Amino acid sequence: MDNTGTVAVVSIMTAGFTMAIGSLAPAFGEARAISEAMSSIAEQPDAAPTITRTLFVGLAMIESVAIYCFVISMILIFANPFWNHIVAK
């Protein structure tokens, strides 16, 4: 396979694997965070606004890891610098 083919195959496969593996861990983390928040709201319903607000902040921080993986796979598919370099040659 010539260089163009190699770059294309590796980019596409990496984009797929990045998104697949990179969305597992944040999903597990968010599931744990939400379940703990649920049980603490059930224990102390008066603190529900504070718990909900802190929960959302924590979820956003966990979500951003998944977003980083998404950005990387988007860059690999749509704005790939190696592909532009190889095609320009």
Add this chain to the structure above:
Amino acid sequence: MRISSDSNIFWHHGFFKLNLTMVTTWALILVMVAGSRMVTSKLTTGVKIPRWQNLLEIIVVSIRQQLSDTGLKKPAKYLPFIGTLFLFIAFSNLCTILPGYTAPTGSLSTTAALAIAVFVAVPIYGISERGLIGYLKEFLHPNILMLPLNIISELSRTLALAVRLFGNIMSGAMIVAILLMIAPLFFPDLIIALGLLTGMVQAYIFGILATVYIAAATQADGE
């Protein structure tokens, strides 16, 4: 497929490029400033207040309440900065419901600028509250070996702020574009609705994180 509206250039002269992101940002700023100026030109106190004034009062009071709930003493001092961050991001994400509009927060330039604004504001507020020595001593907590890690955490959380907002908004727009190619009639609408929700949540998250960083920098020892 273009990732953001940065590539849509109207006019350029040497280094400076006027692209769609900047024009959209200026339009948003104009609408927000002109609207607020029109509402606040006729302020009344009393039992019956005009509707728009009521709306603005709700917004300002809620933001101030949230600031003091998150642990920021003297919320009135930080209300302009954090309120502007939240309102600009929320308004620009809300306007995605308009046809033909690309959110400027879907471009890494805008989100990087907002994150750099927070990065610069945290030391400014910290030094104005605690003095230069008091602010710098915070970097040596809990142990002087943590100094490089504290500096790195300052930089990485700025980067995280920028990429989090950019990734969320850009991914919403991109999924709508891809779905338009696959299943045009109903599913893009659902994704646009989800994009509105995540846009509001991300605006709130940006504001709350800026508040938490400023609160961590301005709290006095022992509080």
